[in-house]
Amino acid sequence: MPLFKIIYLSKNAKLYLWKITEDFDTLFNRVNLKDSSLARLETMKSESHRKGFLAVRMLLQHNDYNDFDLYYDKFGKPHIKSQGCSIKDVHISISHSNDFSAVVISDENIGLDIEILKEKTLKIAPRFMGISHLENLNKEEKIKKATVVWGIKESIFKIKNEKGISFPDHIFEDDFNFEDKKASATLKFNDKEEKFQIQFDSIEDYIFVCAFENIK
Structure with missing residues (x-):
């Protein structure tokens, strides 16, 4: 299923929801993953977690980012690399539960x-x-x-x-x-x-x- 819904939380923050109806192979074939993400995916035993992981990458791609733009600090918090000449920080928070993956992208520090x-x-x-x-x-x-x-x-x-x-x-x-x-x-x-x-x-x-x- 394509993007399920966009919710405008504020002028600087948007929440993106993906309802997971695809099988694993469909999602896997639609995203481009870096080696570390492929390795992480292989350690996931739950099919739900694996599909949730990939659906998050689908949401990134919807926003003109990709898995290579996403990185985690030493505490496990996700970040997005700055693109081009932008001087604004872009904050991201990620969550997944059963049939939904969610990403919020904001100019403000935010948790989801x-x-x-x-x-x-x-x-x-x-x-x-x-x-x-x-x-x-x-x-x-x-x-x-x-x-x-x-x-x-x-x-x-x-x-x-x-x-x-x-x-x-x-x-x-x-x-x-x-x-x-x-x-x-x-x-x-x-x-x-x-x-x-x-x-x-x-x-x-x-x-x-x-x-x-x-x-x-």
């Missing part, structure tokens, strides 16, 4: 997470969030809200990418209503307090969450 809705997230919610946020909700609402909270913490972690950050101990989301599709959160770590703005929404049976650093 996409998750399929599942009961397991609700079962493990006490491990990563204050369950007071789930009071007075029915089961479906609890699953959705717990998934958003997980995405908030995951997307902030992707921005900071610092060893030692704990989801329950260092990342705190303010209470929010699912219908607002916006939230705020705070990272308290290493004697610093940093604020983040959050955007989220549902796509079919999935939730995507994007975190932006507050610019002072």
